[in-house]
Amino acid sequence: MSKLVIVRHGQSEWNAQxxxxxxxxxxxxxxxIEEARKAGEKLKGYRFDKGYTSALKRAQNTLVNILEVxxxxxxxxxxxxxxxxxxxxxxxGMNKDEMRAQFGDAQVHIWRRSFDVPPPGGESLKDTAxxxxxxxxxxxxxxLKAGKDxxxxxxxxxxxxxxxxxxxxxxxxxxKTEVPTGEPKLYELDADLKVLRAEYL
Numbered sequence: 001m002s003k004l005v006i007v008r009h010g011q012s013e014w015n016a017q018x019x020x021x022x023x024x025x026x027x028x029x030x031x032x033i034e035e036a037r038k039a040g041e042k043l044k045g046y047r048f049d050k051g052y053t054s055a056l057k058r059a060q061n062t063l064v065n066i067l068e069v070x071x072x073x074x075x076x077x078x079x080x081x082x083x084x085x086x087x088x089x090x091x092x093g094m095n096k097d098e099m100r101a102q103f104g105d106a107q108v109h110i111w112r113r114s115f116d117v118p119p120p121g122g123e124s125l126k127d128t129a130x131x132x133x134x135x136x137x138x139x140x141x142x143x144l145k146a147g148k149d150x151x152x153x154x155x156x157x158x159x160x161x162x163x164x165x166x167x168x169x170x171x172x173x174x175x176k177t178e179v180p181t182g183e184p185k186l187y188e189l190d191a192d193l194k195v196l197r198a199e200y201l
Contacts, residue, residue, distance in 0.1 A: 001196065002189050003149040004166075005043065006159050009062040010035035010182040018096050021058075022088030022122065028058050035182025036062040040069025042184055042201040048075055049148040052140060054155060055081035062182070063153035075151075082135035085155035089122025115171035125174070129161035136162060144189055166195055 010032025014021040028036065043066060051067070053059045060079060067073050091099060091111065100108045111119040118124040123131075143150055152162070156179045164174040166187060180200075188197040 001191075002144045002147050003046065004144060004187040004189060005046065005048070005149075005151045005184050005201075006162060006187070007039050007062065007066065007151070007153050007184045008156055008159055008179045008181050009056075009058040009153060010039075010065075012058045014093075015181070020088045020091040020094050020096065020099070022085055022092040023056070024092050025056050026058060028061050032058065032062070032181065033065060036065035037069050039182050039184050040066040043070050043151075046070070046186075047149065048072060048151045050143060051075050051077040051151045051153070052083060053077060053079050053153045054083040054085070054158065055079055056084055056155070059083070059153045059155060063151070066151070066153065066184075078139070080135060080139075082131055083152065083154045083158050084131075086125065086128040086157035087123040088119055090120040091122065113175050115175060125157055125160060126171075128157050129164065132158045132161040133165055136165070141193065144193060145191060147191075166193070167198065 009028065011029045012021060012026050012032055013029050014026045016029045051063055053063045063077060067075055110117050114124065116124045116126040118127060140150060159179050160174050160177060163169065163177060169177065184201045186199055186201055187195055190196055
């Protein structure tokens with residue numbers, strides 16, 4: 001049996017400003033650092049064999065803070081843009097309320113919450129999953145099948161792709177699934193990656 005912990009980065013500076021972030025490399029807000037350290041407190045009883053994170057510093061720094069609190073600063077960590085947040089294209093940097101005023105609530109809701117409709121110049125959740133899941137299956141699944149315990153610090157939509165895969169959710173179900181910032185979710189998996197237990201800590 002292996003353990004997989006996934007955690008969405010703590011609040012970023014642009015989360016705090018209600019802006020679409022996507023692949024823009026913004027820092028954690030002070031609240032986000034606090035959330036990451038609280039996540040570390042919840043994970044103090046766990047030991048990991050390896051960590052994975054995206055190419056973006058808000059996810060990387062979340063993992064750094066978690067590992068400082070848990071006393072695992074020597075953990076091998078792999079950073080890869082395959083785990084990056086969904087690319088929001090032309091919306092990146094825009095204030096969500098301003099976008100609603102400009103394009104209407106319904107259109108912005110479609111861009112944010114449909115499975116396969118991308119925002120202009122960006123990725124849909126389906127596109128994000130098509131990037132995240134092959135990486136997960138090629139690189140991380142063999143580690144889990146070997147019985148290793150893994151932690152992944154990433155983003156709301158890259159983690160949605162993983163949750164959809166692990167929990168066998170439909171597109172409708174995953175769109176209704178919220179991924180809170182800084183809240184570790186624990187999966188206990190058997191050798192075939194069947195989920196034996198899944199819960200937020």
